[in-house]
Amino acid sequence: MKVNWDEKGLAPAIVQDASTGSVLMLGWMDQEALDATERTADVHFHSRSRGKLWRKGETSGNTLHVVSIAADCDGDALLVRAHPSGPVCHTGSATCWGDDPAPTLARTLSELAALLAERKRDLPEGSYTATLLRAGRGAIAQKVGEEALEVALAAVSETRERTVFEMTDLLYMLLVLAIEMDLRPEELTASLAEKKKASQGRPLPP
Secondary structure (H helix, E strand, O other), X not given: OOOOOOOOOXXXXXXXXXXXXXXXXXXXXXXXXXXXHHHHOEOEEEEOOOOEEEEOOOOOOOOEEEEEEEEOXXXXXXXXXXXXXXXXXXXXXXEEOEOOOOOHHHHHHHHHHHHHHHHHHHOOOOOHHHHXXXXXXXXXXXXXXXXXXXXXXXXXXXXXXXXXXXXHHHHHHHHHHHHHOOOOHHHHHHHHHHHHHHHOOOOOOO
């Protein structure tokens, strides 16, 4: 990736939520920040006021887990697609332009995906997610099957509240599996788009 750094060695970096498409913030990167972002999978910037490298969320804990980085056609700006682990703006808003207009479910799933990605990277002791990831894909897949069965049983024999609880357990487990498999958000989105076409009576591609 070729970046045309300005006379100060900087380039603007636009951060976009990888799941919802919402624009989250604008920061500045230099080569050091870009290297640190690619090395750690946590978004780093160059602080123009302090003249130093900083990791987004190093104080608040609201980190950005990078999914992809691309330069624009002229190499003058960077687009960083990431999962936010919490509100991005220092004001407490989801974005630096105010509250995120994306559906709450989409934002919640994106934030959960960021947290699960951190668990996969750090594998902290005492974390249930880390325990699942250490056990491997087969164990996670087995848990997906168990949760799916519990959803079906709850739907036909238990309360609405219990069914919702089991559904979110299943969603969580599916996200853990997706993180373990390094699935990209666009892969899941494309598959869902095909299912949407099918539900609208449009022919699927051969």
